[in-house]
Amino acid sequence: MQKFAFSLLLILCGIITNAQSKFDGLDMNMSNLSRLSDAKTRSISPENFTGEKGKGALADPIKQKGQRNVANAANEADELGTGWKVNPFIIINPKETFTIAEIDGSGAIQHIWMTPTGNWQFSVIRFYWDDEKTPSVEAPIGAFFGMAWNTYAPMNSLAMTVNPGSAFNSYWKMPFRKKCKITVENINPDEAMRLYYQVDYTLTTVGDDEAYFHAQYRRSNPNKGSLHTILDGVKGKGQYVGTYMALGTRNNGWWGEGEIKFFMDGDKDNATIVGTGTEDYFCGSYNFENKAKKQYEEFSTPYAGLHQVIRPDGLYVSQQRFGMYRWHIQDPIRFDSDLKVTIQDLGWRQGGYLPQESDIITVAYWYQREPHGAFPKLPAKAEIEIH
Structure with a gap:
């Protein structure tokens, strides 16, 4: 029994020593700031x-x-x-x-x-x-x-x-x-x-x-087929950790009915992870609306936000534009071999959904082992420019 206990102690000491040896200053938070x-x-x-x-x-x-x-x-x-x-x-x-x-x-x-x-x-x-x-x-x-x-x-x-x-x-x-x-x-x-x-x-x-950090920019202006691709062509093992999306509307009414989809590890026609709406994915609800004020309400939190609402000014700023983010810090989306991310461009009209042709800009953030797949060619200045 004593021999078993001693062996167990050696194993536990090995685990602790290994854990300490892995502490190399990469990961710091309030609980380990005091560790040398x-x-x-x-x-x-x-x-x-x-x-x-x-x-x-x-x-x-x-x-x-x-x-x-x-x-x-x-x-x-x-x-x-x-x-x-x-x-x-x-x-x-x-x-x-x-x-x-x-x-x-x-x-x-x-x-x-x-x-x-x-x-x-x-x-x-x-x-x-x-x-x-x-x-x-x-x-x-x-x-x-x-x-x-x-x-x-x-x-x-x-x-x-x-x-x-x-x-x-x-x-x-x-x-x-x-x-x-x-x-x-x-x-x-x-x-x-x-x-x-x-x-x-x-x-x-x-x-x-x-793993290595990656980020990729894409823009659809105007979006075609009411579907915007956030990320595609990712090969290897990793985890998706965040989405930034800027959306400019071309029509009146609510614009955020579209669902986000994560196709991973061989998914073809049907994705493994499917959201229920744009504002839901970005951790809001019911049009991001302050019901009392009848206005979109900006918010910015540790993991998600609608941090930007650009409202028409009655002159040259004629369209509404929005900026939002969703960080998968507590809930990274892990994949083993491949990943594709899309979001539908759907609004709402009386009686049903409205397929849209919005101006959509996204940046996808993820970690993966190298080598990474080829990025699409960055658009020319005229296509990046904001009008």
């Missing part, structure tokens, strides 16, 4: 392009004045010296791509903050993990952060926040094993953009069970 880790915290910004230890705020406004993307605030800081606010932003010229972060080693991005000037849809962000040639994330910055209509609205959720006046924040965990590269392309041929940003990350070991 050997992970190294780093941050990349225009004041430290490489994130190297002890290499921040080295730009000299005098010696480097006038050089591109070095000491961009030289005029404002010409009476200051090294270590002051000398280079807080970068300038990306028309049709230029700038690498805002390039990290060697294993670790994870834990937070991104940025605020771009100009049209938010004309700045395209891309993420590359390890040695891949095609991005795992590709979307206009505005759409990626839930602002596809190029108009500010507050968003307060666990995965994303958008704060006054145009502060975009991502808290999605993004592991990598060999390398991480993030680029921003200015697709506007006529105007340079200014970008303030900070990429906060950790350098640490990454477990075998960690």
Whole structure:
């Protein structure tokens, strides 16, 4: 009996030791913030392009004045010296791509903050993990952060926040094993953009069970066949973790009767997971309506929200537009081999459903093992532009 008890104790100690060894600083919450880790915290910004230890705020406004993307605030800081606010932003010229972060080693991005000037849809962000040639994330910055209509609205959720006046924040965990590269392309041929940003990350070991973060942009304008594809062509094992959708109506009345469908692991004509309506999927009900005020009511919660309602102004803003999100943080949709996600574009008219041709923009967020399937080609500037 004593021998059995001792063996059991060794097994339990092994389990505990293994659990502790897996704690590497990737997953932090209120319950484990006090636990120590050997992970190294780093941050990349225009004041430290490489994130190297002890290499921040080295730009000299005098010696480097006038050089591109070095000491961009030289005029404002010409009476200051090294270590002051000398280079807080970068300038990306028309049709230029700038690498805002390039990290060697294993670790994870834990937070991104940025605020771009100009049209938010004309700045395209891309993420590359390890040695891949095609991005795992590709979307206009505005759409990626839930602002596809190029108009500010507050968003307060666990995965994303958008704060006054145009502060975009991502808290999605993004592991990598060999390398991480993030680029921003200015697709506007006529105007340079200014970008303030900070990429906060950790350098640490990454477990075998960690998948790679992906995000994909799509737009149907106008939508055809009353069906919008949110995501298709995903191959491999992973989990779907979120949807952002912007919808512009072309008709009066209620627009959100459409059902979302998740086709997974060999589903063909019939999906495994089917919702009951658009507002239901985004965790609202009955038209998102405040019955007392007879108005759509915006809301923004940790996991879901209708955070943006753009109302007609009686002049040039003639159509209603909406922005909403649903994060599958507590309820990820897991798949083993493949995934396709669609949403119906249905409204309501007297006596029945109304097939619509809405303007629909979506960004799908998911994790999977690499390699990922081919993304559809990103639409040209004219098709991304908001009118």
